[in-house]
Amino acid sequence: MxxxxxxxxxxxxxxxxxxxxxxxxxxxxxxxxxxxxxxxxxxxxxxxxxxxxxxxxxxxxxxxxxxxxxxxxxxxxxxxxxxxxxxxxxxxxxxxxxxxxxxxxxxxxxxxxxxxxxxxxxxxxxxxxxxxxxxxxxxxxxxxxxxxxxxxxxxxxxxxxxxxxxxxxxxxxxxxxxxxxxxxxxxxxxxxxxxxxxxxxxxxxxxxxxxxxxxxxxxxDAIDYTKKDDFKVTYSDKKDSVNNMVSCPYFNTNILELTKDLELDVEKRDSFTIYMCVGGKATISNEFGSVSIKKGETTLVPAQSKKINIITTSAKLLEVTI
Known part of the structure; x- marks a missing residue:
């Protein structure tokens, strides 16, 4: 398929x-x-x-x-x-x-x-x-x-x-x-x-x-009772780049603040890719089709994809993989 x-x-x-x-x-x-x-x-x-x-x-x-x-x-x-x-x-x-x-x-x-x-x-x-x-x-x-x-x-x-x-x-x-x-x-x-x-x-x-x-x-028995300062995430806000936010055993999340189109080679990713649009709008495609998303919408790009193309002039996306 x-x-x-x-x-x-x-x-x-x-x-x-x-x-x-x-x-x-x-x-x-x-x-x-x-x-x-x-x-x-x-x-x-x-x-x-x-x-x-x-x-x-x-x-x-x-x-x-x-x-x-x-x-x-x-x-x-x-x-x-x-x-x-x-x-x-x-x-x-x-x-x-x-x-x-x-x-x-x-x-x-x-x-x-x-x-x-x-x-x-x-x-x-x-x-x-x-x-x-x-x-x-x-x-x-x-x-x-x-x-x-x-x-x-x-x-x-x-x-x-x-x-x-x-x-x-x-x-x-x-x-x-x-x-x-x-x-x-x-x-x-x-x-x-x-x-x-x-x-x-x-x-x-x-x-x-x-x-x-x-x-x-x-x-x-489930509470961590110690005071910790490990919760606030610092990340790069470099535009037109893939910036890592969180990497943990359960998910990896990057932020992409784009002002132009971006092509990603994901052939070796071996994971689905989720994009949550948290600003602007974009069209996201792989070899088999495309979808448009705007702020407040989400898409799932299947793992069989070899390339992901993001077409936009202004979009802020959270990219989630395993």
């Missing part, structure tokens, strides 16, 4: 904390004012992406992986993950603060949930004045100190707050306490996992008046 660059229908998620930026800034087809997430590329059971362009329109991502595993994923990716797509790609709009949470590592997630862990990264696309993230602790704490803070409702006093602006990038490894703050629109790249341990939700109630479930006990 000659697989061209694939674009998928967004999977839109209403959230208690969601807003309207996915519609107003990214032009998503939304009719309410509490949409918090647009899942751009997903093989999570129950939320599998469906192709929106070309002859394969209507096919699910999982169906294509099952039929063309090496051509779509790459031989090494298929050998490592089988037919499980290893990446989940989202845009997230936080009108309100998200709950304070963390994710278990692979070992714990496998043992408890038969799932991958959840390592992730965030690229800030838009931030209101004064917007912040919570990332990690502001000092080393013990498990006992943490448990006491939960009991006494003083957890916020132990957490580290980071002011953010467009272009800021954060790497969130497993076990790290974190929350997206109100007024932040971001692109999220993560392992395929929906395992989240929520530890504090500002005592908010849902539309039915219920408090959301907390995972206090599950979190205790």
């Amino acid at each position: 000659n697989l061209y660059p694939l674009k998928f229908n967004p999977i839109l998620k209403e959230r208690l904390w969601g807003g309207t930026k996915l519609k107003d800034v990214l032009d998503k087809p939304i009719e309410n004012d509490i949409t918090g997430e647009s899942w751009e590329l997903s093989a999570v059971k129950g939320d599998v992406s469906v192709v929106a362009n070309g002859d394969l329109s209507g096919a699910s991502l999982q169906d294509l992986i099952n039929k063309y595993p090496e051509a779509l994923l790459g031989k090494s990716v298929y050998a490592r993950f089988g037919t499980e797509f290893p990446i989940l790609i989202k845009f997230i709009d936080a009108k309100q603060d998200l709950s304070i949470q963390l994710h278990p590592n692979d070992e714990l997630a496998k043992k408890r949930h038969n799932s991958f862990g959840k390592t992730e990264m965030w690229y800030i696309m838009d931030a209101d004045k004064g917007a912040e993230l919570i990332v990690g602790f502001n000092k080393d704490v013990t498990k006992e100190e943490y448990a006491k803070s939960i009991e006494e409702d003083t957890l916020l006093d132990l957490l580290n707050y980071e002011s953010v602006k467009e272009g800021d990038t954060f790497f969130i490894n497993t076990g790290k306490m974190h929350a997206i703050g109100a007024g932040v629109l971001l692109a999220e790249i993560q392992q395929t996992s929906d395992i989240t341990y929520r530890v504090f939700d500002f005592n908010r109630r849902d539309k039915n008046g219920n408090l959301r479930e907390l995972h206090t006990d599950l979190a205790l």
Whole structure:
């Protein structure tokens, strides 16, 4: 099968904390004012992406992986993950603060949930004045100190707050306490996992008046209690170049800020390539076809591609591979 660059229908998620930026800034087809997430590329059971362009329109991502595993994923990716797509790609709009949470590592997630862990990264696309993230602790704490803070409702006093602006990038490894703050629109790249341990939700109630479930006990053995400054990503912003942002065992992410066309030789990459457009617009092609994407859209270029051509006069792209 000659697989061209694939674009998928967004999977839109209403959230208690969601807003309207996915519609107003990214032009998503939304009719309410509490949409918090647009899942751009997903093989999570129950939320599998469906192709929106070309002859394969209507096919699910999982169906294509099952039929063309090496051509779509790459031989090494298929050998490592089988037919499980290893990446989940989202845009997230936080009108309100998200709950304070963390994710278990692979070992714990496998043992408890038969799932991958959840390592992730965030690229800030838009931030209101004064917007912040919570990332990690502001000092080393013990498990006992943490448990006491939960009991006494003083957890916020132990957490580290980071002011953010467009272009800021954060790497969130497993076990790290974190929350997206109100007024932040971001692109999220993560392992395929929906395992989240929520530890504090500002005592908010849902539309039915219920408090959301907390995972206090599950979190205790999953938390990294040490203060670390390993989350803010520094990267080159050289234009018309491929600049590395994050390299980890689960994904590699580059940023490309382009003012002209770019041709990439990817014959030896042996991985699919994802492009998230976080600014401008571009047409992306391989030997078998092309797709146009604009800010807020995503495409998957199959691993069988030997060359990728990006046609643009102004685009900012996150490039994700395994």
